[in-house]
Amino acid sequence: MQKKLTSLIRTGGLLALVFLLIVLINQLYGFSSIIGTLHPFAGYAVFAIGMTALLMFGVKTYRVWQPPSMPCLPDTEQSPGFNAYVTAFGNAMPNHPKHPEAQKGAQDLRWVKANLKLLEIDALNQTKAIATKNFFIGAFAQNTSYGTTTSTMNNLKLVWRIYKIHHRHHHIRDYIDLCRFTYESLPLSDFSKEELPSHIKPVIQSSFSNTLASLLPGGNLLTPFFMNLFLAGATNTYLTCLSGIISLRYSQALTAEEKAEIIRQSKFEASFMLKEIVKECNPILSVTVSKAVKNAGVDSLDSVQANAEKGNLAQDIVSHLAQSIKHILRENVTVEKGE
16 A cells, blocks of 8 residues: 555656646747747747756756665675775765864775764764753643644654765755654554564663752652653654664764664663663753742732621731741752852
């Protein structure tokens, strides 16, 4: 069914393109006929210029869409075509400015691997930066269309930046292939329940880390609220880290053997990056939310007024407790600001 649907979409796209060309050529021919009434050769000149511009646009569009041909991906480093693939791969990627031999052509495996290491550092920095943003988006905008849309756009932006880092010339089809591979490698893309525990484990470990335990004292009534924020942020961050590292490993694979290990290696690396990001973000989130909750609590307690009628003992007790708690909260807020 999927193959039939893909074939139908391609046929429909080709048909729409043909009709568009027919309309454009017809309009160009009509315009050149009008110009031809002024001078016999003017109409032919306009038609020739228009067809040339249309042909150039088609050629440039094809070049932007279709990447240049590459040698077949070798199975291992001992495969016969490995050296030819490494040479073509090195010529296709940009020379990192910090490479000690930046001016040298990409002719050997040593030069290519050294350049890939430097590009990897840039890609990991980009991944960490966007994953940190998605931590707070996941925490504060969880289960909202805004949060989902923003996180998705950030992930697509991350994949695009990693693609730009590893390619000297950019092509739409290459980027789409990278996005498709990354999406298909993420959990729940095919809903393989056997793989879910390996993805849930790092999220739970980071959310229940020692750092978080020190931020949430026992008996705090807001602990479930905090835990919900931390879990949502950690889940969003893990998926972003996984997307970035999968894209990175796919872009740097030199053999089919390396490509087969992308998912397993990416889960391992994403878990470590998640721990680093959560360790940095948890204190910021905890302090921010705590101050907001205390300020909101003071404002809420201000609305509790003393009972004007005498003899209402319950209302007097509630009012007295509200005033006492309000003073405690204000003192705590003042102490924290002073620190």
